[in-house]
Amino acid sequence: MTKKTKSLTNSVITGVVALVVFTATPTWADDVAVKIGNFTFGPQELKVKSGTTVTWTNEDDIPHTVVSPNNFRSKPLDSEDKYSFTFSTPGTYKYFCSLHPHMTGTIVVEAATGSITPQQ
């Protein structure tokens, strides 16, 4: 491998790393969406950094709720209604629909790092 191609490879890698950081941005952003459709939460399991606001939108023709006992509880969400919760404490949050308890989901909240940690 010549020096020239190696340096080219390095810049490609740098570019890929930059792209990964860029596409990963949504999990660092303030807002992540969970869709409620066909009596399921999608995605069913979601990893976010602390400080993230998750917004559930009910796309079914039947009301649903988003309930994590002792953590958060939405009002009944009619079709197209939304519910948002901001996760400020790391941990695993299991939740379900209190009307249709076979509907379950999990939000895993990881500690945010660096200067964007809201805990400081």
Added chain:
Amino acid sequence: MSTDDHEKGPSRRKVLECMTWAGTGVLWTVAGGVPTSLGIIDEALAQQSKGFTFLQISDSHMGFDKPANPNTKGTLEESIGRVKALTVKPSFMIHTGDISHLSKPAEFDDADRIISDARLDVHYVPGEHDIIDEDQGKLYRERYGRGTKGAGWYSFDADGVHFIGLVNVVDLKAGGLGNLGNEQLEWLEDDLKGRSASQPIVVFAHIPLWTVYPDWGWGTQDSARALEYLKRFGSVTVLNGHIHQVMQKVEGNVTFHTARSTAFPQPAPGSAPSPGPMKVPDDKLRTMLGIASVTFKQNEQRLAIIDTPLQ
């Protein structure tokens, strides 16, 4: 298939429709725990002419206005029209829950106004849609819960039959099914204590008390304990709603039966991605909505359930 083939005899679809029709009008009698089909609806109505009859309606969902039925008030009115047209006046009505869609006062008002037109006493149990007000069931209990225990359970006697209204939509657990809870089950055990095993029992609750389809939450996780208390009785009839379609199962002396909704149909278990409201062609909707009447014949220990579609 050529057009000619299509013209010969009834199409498969027509045959299926006819089967549906026949299925909706079947009269079941239960004697000694063995169900016998006596025939379709006219014969069934004739059989019904003597005895004690009550009506079941379910899942009115006042306030629902989605494509599966934008006019749930209209179909509830038609259902009550069916009740009023019965030649034998029922003694009373039971409503197995989901009176409202979102527990709003105006929805309960609409239901009360339309249902009261039948001029019958109505005994209610709540569905999960009736207890989603801010205080989780306060509105329901204020309107329908007088003289009941806990979240709204109770019992009463009529014409020698013991009726028990149970609540299995409260305090549901993540990943679970319908739930009766320890307090209610203890009350039930006590309520049945000392009763003669020959007294016919009717239990009614919103979610089926037998496991219809757990993947869709169609069952009650602690119903086995309730059935344990009921197993010494010679005639037990369990009436439910929630699944918006007719289903029946007999287990020993217990007959389980679910009624149609007056609002919208739901798919057969596992036949769709979810149990959500099923949109059917407008001219089919009323074949999938309806009411049920139940007749006891004194001294015969016989029970007959007749499901009548709106169309």
